Amino acid sequence: MKEKVDILISGGTIVDPKNNLMEQQDLAIRDGKILPLQQACDLQAEQVINARGYLITPGLIDHHVHIFDGGSEYGFFPDSALLPMGVTAAVDAGSAGAANYESFRQNVILRSKMKLFAYLNISSMGQLGGNFPEQINPQYYDLPRIRSMIDKFPEICGLKLRCDKAIIDDWGHVPLQKTLAIARELDTRLVVHGKNPPMPLEAITAQLGAGDILCHCYQGLNSTILEQSGGIKSSIQAARTRGVLFDSADAKGNYDYQVLIPALKEGFVPDIISTDLTLSSLFHPQIYGLPLLLSKYLNLGLPLLEVIRACTEKPARILGLENRLGTLEAGAIADIAMFELKQDVAVVFENKNGDCYNGNQVLVPLMTILEGKIVYRHMETMFRYR
Numbered sequence: 001m002k003e004k005v006d007i008l009i010s011g012g013t014i015v016d017p018k019n020n021l022m023e024q025q026d027l028a029i030r031d032g033k034i035l036p037l038q039q040a041c042d043l044q045a046e047q048v049i050n051a052r053g054y055l056i057t058p059g060l061i062d063h064h065v066h067i068f069d070g071g072s073e074y075g076f077f078p079d080s081a082l083l084p085m086g087v088t089a090a091v092d093a094g095s096a097g098a099a100n101y102e103s104f105r106q107n108v109i110l111r112s113k114m115k116l117f118a119y120l121n122i123s124s125m126g127q128l129g130g131n132f133p134e135q136i137n138p139q140y141y142d143l144p145r146i147r148s149m150i151d152k153f154p155e156i157c158g159l160k161l162r163c164d165k166a167i168i169d170d171w172g173h174v175p176l177q178k179t180l181a182i183a184r185e186l187d188t189r190l191v192v193h194g195k196n197p198p199m200p201l202e203a204i205t206a207q208l209g210a211g212d213i214l215c216h217c218y219q220g221l222n223s224t225i226l227e228q229s230g231g232i233k234s235s236i237q238a239a240r241t242r243g244v245l246f247d248s249a250d251a252k253g254n255y256d257y258q259v260l261i262p263a264l265k266e267g268f269v270p271d272i273i274s275t276d277l278t279l280s281s282l283f284h285p286q287i288y289g290l291p292l293l294l295s296k297y298l299n300l301g302l303p304l305l306e307v308i309r310a311c312t313e314k315p316a317r318i319l320g321l322e323n324r325l326g327t328l329e330a331g332a333i334a335d336i337a338m339f340e341l342k343q344d345v346a347v348v349f350e351n352k353n354g355d356c357y358n359g360n361q362v363l364v365p366l367m368t369i370l371e372g373k374i375v376y377r378h379m380e381t382m383f384r385y386r
């Protein structure tokens with residue numbers, strides 16, 4: 001008798017960075033879990049997906065988004081926007097602070113079918129909108145309330161501080177030092193927005209420890225990861241060696257090609273590739289969403305396995321869920337995405353400064369499976385053309 005399974009994905013190229021695997025294999029799903037790799041002919045499947053010519057990846061994890069729908073100008077509701085992009089898990093990067101986190105949780109996290117996580121903004125109000133930056137005065141950091149949020153809600157995976165000249169104002173190093181002290185006291189991770197830093201970037205990374213994250217790492221304002229000569233600053237390399245993580249969080253303009261291209265040439269690849277998507281950048285041609293951003297890194301020469309690693313295995317490890325999320329190995333949760341890698345397109349990756357990079361390949365999302373259920377499928381995958 002043939003073994004029964006719910007879904008058989010047949011003939012696709014399995015891309016599983018955690019196991020350094022990229023080869024044609026069948027993939028079977030039962031009861032929301034991935035089964036050990038086996039031959040299609042041994043299985044009786046409720047539904048068969050013909051994936052010949054397509055890539056099968058773990059469900060993507062977008063490690064930097066703004067999804068406080070209804071509570072922040074930046075927010076959008078994640079499921080309808082992100083599931084069709086192959087994204088099955090996402091991390092909100094500080095949209096809410098200790099004062100409004102419970103509202104974010106009730107209105108977004110508990111209503112979403114996706115796996116959602118959050119960094120808590122050090123400012124109690126979080127990031128309300130572009131014309132009204134967070135109150136950064138350390139006098140208002142609310143340690144007892146921050147502690148209570150972290151104790152109560154396990155999806156909170158750290159603190160977030162925007163160390164940006166426009167926000168930090170005259171406070172200099174004080175917000176970073178106070179936020180770090182709180183993060184260390186609560187034994188949690190700190191994510192620092194390092195765009196337009198009010199001090200040399202290396203003065204920020206020098207204070208970060210293993211597991212802390214610098215986001216917008218390829219930004220080009222004020223002080224960057226590069227020496228004048230073009231190489232990576234030795235102090236930035238030292239921070240990476242010490243375990244500080246670097247998140248691209250590109251958005252429409254949180255990177256600069258004058259930094260990004262030389263940095264990749266030097267081998268300074270991102271630990272995490274994330275979008276920093278907001279309501280105003282979602283579907284915008286300068287970022288669109290994670291599949292287009294991943295395509296940019298592919299065109300810049302990063303190998304496919306490494307591109308997918310930076311939005312599956314790596315963020316899953318940061319979340320401490322590497323055996324359940326971000327992998328296609330047997331026993332993992334069946335969060336899966338299917339893409340076509342189109343290699344005959346003319347695609348221009350333009351950023352907010354008007355700088356462009358011309359490419360010829362793009363990852364097009366075709367299907368998303370969440371806990372063993374198909375939650376998105378492009379109609380084209382239903383047919384084979386003669």
Ligand SMILES: [Zn+2]
Pocket residue numbers: 064065066093276
């Ligand atoms: Zn952000």
